[in-house]
Amino acid sequence: MMINRERFLRMMNEQATFGATPDGGVSRPALSAEDMQVRDWFRQQIEAHQLTYAIDGAGNQTGRLSSSKPNAKTLLLGSHFDSVPNGGRFDGALGMIAAFETLLSIKDANLDLPFHLEVVNLTDEEGTLMGITGSRAMIGALTHEELMNPRGGRERLTDGMARAGLSDDSLLSAQRDPDSLLGYLEVHIEQGTRLEEAKVDIGVVTSIVGIRSYWMTFAGEAAHAGTKPMDKRRDAFWGAAAFALRAQEMIMADFHPGVVNFGQIHLAPSAFNIVPAEVRLAVEFRHGNREELDNMETALLEQAHLAADEYGLELDAERGDSLRPAPMSDSFVNAIEAAAEKLGLSRTRLLSFAGHDAQSFAIVTNSAMFFVPSVDGISHNPKEYTKPDDCVNAANVMLQAVLEIAKSMG
Amino acid sequence: MMINRERFLRMMNEQATFGATPDGGVSRPALSAEDMQVRDWFRQQIEAHQLTYAIDGAGNQTGRLSSSKPNAKTLLLGSHFDSVPNGGRFDGALGMIAAFETLLSIKDANLDLPFHLEVVNLTDEEGTLMGITGSRAMIGALTHEELMNPRGGRERLTDGMARAGLSDDSLLSAQRDPDSLLGYLEVHIEQGTRLEEAKVDIGVVTSIVGIRSYWMTFAGEAAHAGTKPMDKRRDAFWGAAAFALRAQEMIMADFHPGVVNFGQIHLAPSAFNIVPAEVRLAVEFRHGNREELDNMETALLEQAHLAADEYGLELDAERGDSLRPAPMSDSFVNAIEAAAEKLGLSRTRLLSFAGHDAQSFAIVTNSAMFFVPSVDGISHNPKEYTKPDDCVNAANVMLQAVLEIAKSMG
The missing domain is CATH 3.30.70.360 (Alpha-Beta Plaits)
Structure with a gap:
């Protein structure tokens, strides 16, 4: 079972039209007008594919594919559509489209997994407002103090919240019951050259530093x-x-x-x-x-x-x-490795030296992520590039990892 | 033959009353009101002792003890009465009083030297205006460009010139015929701890770095x-x-x-x-x-x-x-060493790592200087201190060095 390569690459191109910059990048600071455009498009995609759309008090958008199993927990697959100002079209977006395509492929195959599957677009991963904001809201780690003195300035935060219909109170109450979660899984471009230099397809993150x-x-x-x-x-x-x-x-x-x-x-x-x-x-x-x-x-x-x-x-x-270091879930790491193995892709274990939403989820649930190569390691830059085959690998490993996790649950 | 210790120490104390600060230091930035006071006092001292007073276009004050010898050249003995803001009472002033006392002692003894002897108070050694200004004016090294952009700002310079009756033109034309000079000799506090630590009385400078x-x-x-x-x-x-x-x-x-x-x-x-x-x-x-x-x-x-x-x-x-490094005159260095020897004072050769007027004169004539110890090396500070015996040594070595130079001329 493989993802739909054509659909996947078409969505990769389409998402990059929102906040597109002339040099091929995107500029979608969190909750900016451009970010609102890509969010609107994403909502439409979720609805068009008959997944259950929701948005929480932190602006995290989800599309749900429900399991028929009673008391099923939820496996989150996600990343972020926001970018740094004048960033690239892969950082965050690849993880979003790979996750979404994974849901669509499972839906196409009419598989009934032992867990609900949710694709999630997490708010403000990049920190133009505060940094890994959506995931921290979901684990209840935001504070009133930080909202009053956000990294990007209070005005930028209030403007963004107004644009998205959010408030300080809604952000502070967006926590999700950790017992309802099975875990979180993410794929991201490496933003470094370790995979490229070692000519390895998949980097399995063992810990976020x-x-x-x-x-x-x-x-x-x-x-x-x-x-x-x-x-x-x-x-x-x-x-x-x-x-x-x-x-x-x-x-x-x-x-x-x-x-x-x-x-x-x-x-x-x-x-x-x-x-x-x-x-x-x-x-x-x-x-x-x-x-x-x-x-x-x-x-x-x-x-x-x-x-x-x-x-x-x-x-x-x-x-x-x-x-704190955020060690990734052993069982999820094993699932990712088994997925790569199944697909005949080379892999290596490595650390993530940059922060990601997976570090928030690691505090309360199984969390894991993996990388695909970035050409020349360039990132946060319109020249950021990951080859189509590596993008497709990202989505296929994501799909297989989900199936491995399902398999491991019997 | 020795200097008049009592007169010398009395003058050391008296000069320190001009621009005196509560903590025992002096504050006499070049051509400030306080500097004008000590200058006025110095003129009176020169005149009271029947030496020939003169002031040149750079504000350099001289007191002359003439030789009867035809075509005699002039040996300058000097230093500066100006200080850094909130400085000490020895930096510059010791050299001035030692030089003046040397002239008075020679005059008291009715010696007719083979050269004219001039005590000179050189303008703005410390550089609150431009730095070693008086000596550079005397060797013709000032430029119109520097006068327009002086280190301490143009306004401070024009204010000072107005107070002293000087002008840009007068500064630029204050050059003295180098052929009329036999040389320049200066004593200064060390502003360091090399002499104190080595328990040596006199530091004979071989070069200003x-x-x-x-x-x-x-x-x-x-x-x-x-x-x-x-x-x-x-x-x-x-x-x-x-x-x-x-x-x-x-x-x-x-x-x-x-x-x-x-x-x-x-x-x-x-x-x-x-x-x-x-x-x-x-x-x-x-x-x-x-x-x-x-x-x-x-x-x-x-x-x-x-x-x-x-x-x-x-x-x-x-x-x-x-x-450029300014090497001191070998024959003057020898004269200083012979003077210390004669007085039973220990001595060492050393470099001056700070700038002094002697470096200007080294370009056109014999130039030399020597140091006496500074307690704890403290300088440019009201706590600056040199013991009375070391101050007296400064004047006696100056006197003997002048006599050695005279002797060497036959």
Whole structure:
């Protein structure tokens, strides 16, 4: 049993006409006029195929194919139609069309699965408003505080809510009973080059990485860049640079595939002829495994203290935002691998280093996702591209994975 | 023959009453009302002691003790009475009072030297207007362009000139015939801790360091701090940090007492979760010897290129301001050392890493300077302090050095 390739590719093209940009991308920030257009089209598609359409208080759109089984739970298949401003036509949309086509193929085959199947378009995955908003609303993880101070600004949020007929209250009450859910499954473009370089068809995500961050402040002593002999200086930049270099080497050697980044640095006083007294360094690190993330944190703090001591500096390490690793469901991972196997597609296990809605669902239910290759790893860009065969693989693996999950339930 | 200790210390205290600050320092920015007060007092002192007072087109005040020798040249003894805002009472002023006391002691002894002796208060050494302004005016090194765009702003300069009865034209025409000069001699507080730590009385400057600077731009590739594997990154910060660390170690190991500083750094894009694509690093280095400064420059550029290559980056090295090293006069250095010897004072040769008027005079005539210890190296600060005995040493070495120079002329 395979998906309908022609229908699938036609829908891939059609969705890309909403918010289309001249260079072949799409621009559909969450709940913008363009996003409302694609949402309207999606509702029509669901209704045209006699699936049950619904929209919840967070604007999440669903199309349901019901099971006849009493007390059946629901397996969500989804992604998002929203994009970053001037993004590509695959990020999110491929997952949506693959999920929708999976439902249509199962419906065409008149299969009665042991669970309800719902395709879901999750609101604001990209974060032009708040980030993985729809999925967090569904697990009850949004807060009033965040709604008052959303990442993209309150006005943009209220404008979007007005356009979609939503409200703060509706967002906060969109939670879905987790006991009613069997799980969540998503396919997404890789947004990286690991699959392409390894010439592998399917990347099975084992965990969406956790993220931790610090502002590390190294404090020494300002001094005249001429009169202060170098061996008497307490140069905060030397300590910060030594830490950053050693940390980079350590993470590559001991914590692969974990990553660390130093994305911001601020010196004070900032002058050619003054030895820096203070350096603030932004440190962000990611790993898919909570224990390894703990170990990375310990090792990074130790390296920072060693560098500070070596250069006669004080260290202040201020912990910033963090996000827990979201391990994917073993049984769903196995189902995806079995699906790829059945289709004769090569596969590898990997971590997702970017955030996705699957991380929200992982907190309350089975959650899993897989990747197909992105040409040159380009993403969030009109040049984003995934070959038609890889898109079709995405939908076929999704379909087979659903069948594997059904099979595993007897 | 010794200076008059009591008179000398009395004048040291008296000068510090002009522009005095509550915490024991002085605030006499060049040609400010407070600077005009100390200038007026100095003129009165010169006249009261029957020396010949003059002021040139740059506001440089001189008190002259003439030689009876036909065609005698002039030996300038000087420093500056101006200070940084909220500075100390020794920086500049000690050199002025030591020079003045030297003239008075020679006059008291009725010595007829083979050169005219002039004490000189040089305008705006500190650079609240332009920097070593008076000495550069005397060697004809000021430009109309700089007067139009002075470091401290045009308004401050025009206000100061008005207060002192000067003009752009008068500053530009204040040049003194270099053939009329025998040389320039100055004593200054060290503004560092080398003498104090080595427990040495007198630091004989062999050269005022040259300074060169660069903006070095390391360019790599912006990337997602999660999805881009670390071994595929072209992280501009890694290259810049590696360069800075290696350069610091290299300069300390191979170019002592030369120094390097990295006083500013700017990352772009500057975000926690983006691998830096571009780093602009400010590099400033100093050495007393021109050839060594050339070698430092070559070695630093080589290290920067090596680091850029290693991390897959492009390097753009843009040369900024530079200042030539100013080697001091050998015969004057010898005279200062002989003077210290005669007085039973310990001495060491060293470089001046800060700028002084002696660097202007070194271009056209014999120029030399020496340092006495600064307690804890504190300077440009009301807490600046040099012990009375060290101040007296400054004046006595100045006096003996003048006598040594006279002796060497037969």
